[in-house]
Amino acid sequence: xxxxxxxxxxxxxxxxxxxxxxxxxxxxxxxxxxxxxxxxxxxxxxxxxxxxxxxxxxxxxxxxxxxxxxxxxxxxxxxxxxxxxxxxxxxxxxxxxxxxxxxxxxxxxxxxxxxxxxxxxxxxxxxxxxxxxxxxxxxxxxxxxxxxxxxxxxxx
Numbered sequence: 629x630x631x632x633x634x635x636x637x638x639x640x641x642x643x644x645x646x647x648x649x650x651x652x653x654x655x656x657x658x659x660x661x662x663x664x665x666x667x668x669x670x671x672x673x674x675x676x677x678x679x680x681x682x683x684x685x686x687x688x689x690x691x692x693x694x695x696x697x698x699x700x701x702x703x704x705x706x707x708x709x710x711x712x713x714x715x716x717x718x719x720x721x722x723x724x725x726x727x728x729x730x731x732x733x734x735x736x737x738x739x740x741x742x743x744x745x746x747x748x749x750x751x752x753x754x755x756x757x758x759x760x761x762x763x764x765x766x767x768x769x770x771x772x773x774x775x776x777x778x779x780x781x782x783x784x
Contacts, residue, residue: 692717692718693715693717693718693782693783693784694715694716694717694718695714695715695782696712696713696714696715697712697713697715697778697779697781697782698710698711698712698726698778698781699711699712699713699773699774699775699776699777699778699779699781700773700774700777701727701774702769702770702771702773702774702777703770704729704766704767704769704770705731705766706729706730706731706732706735706766706767707727707728707729707730707731707735708727708729708770709725709727709728709729709739709767709770709771709773709774710725710726710727710774711723711724711725711726711771711774711775711778712724712726712778713750713775713778713779713782715782715784718784719754720750720751720754720779720784721751722751723746723747723750723751723775725739725743725746725747725771728740728743728767729766729767729770735766735767738763738764738767739764739767741761741764742761742763742764742767742768742771743767743771745761746758746761746767746768746771746772750775754784755779755784756772756773756775756776756779758772758775760772
């Protein structure tokens with residue numbers, strides 16, 4: 629009888645994990661940003677990317693990037709997520725959420741709670757390698773995907 633209860637517990641645990649994996653496994657889909665403003669380059673190497681404005685200047689010891697760079701809009705299950713970064717001297721100084729999930733009132737509430745935490749994590753990490761906010765998985769995934777897009781456009 630005890631072995632039967634243990635096997636039943638294991639089977640039900642596996643079922644819960646599989647269902648959670650299937651629900652959480654929906655990938656984020658990115659769409660290109662709609663604005664197309666090119667930046668300038670003081671070193672003459674080209675533009676800084678679409679949806680951004682910025683400049684690249686050669687300084688002593690390397691390249692220093694400055695400007696604003698808009699990441700691609702990322703479509704999530706609960707709506708689009710898009711961020712813009714501000715870069716000064718090659719460092720991310722600000723992250724602004726341009727779009728957050730807005731499928732319904734609950735997703736808006738979740739996004740509003742998660743955005744400041746995700747912003748703080750991005751500024752501290754200076755990258756898109758940040759922890760997801762518990763309870764805001766889709767917002768977090770969309771945020772980091774758009775953030776990485778903006779970082780790539782900045783060339784950081």
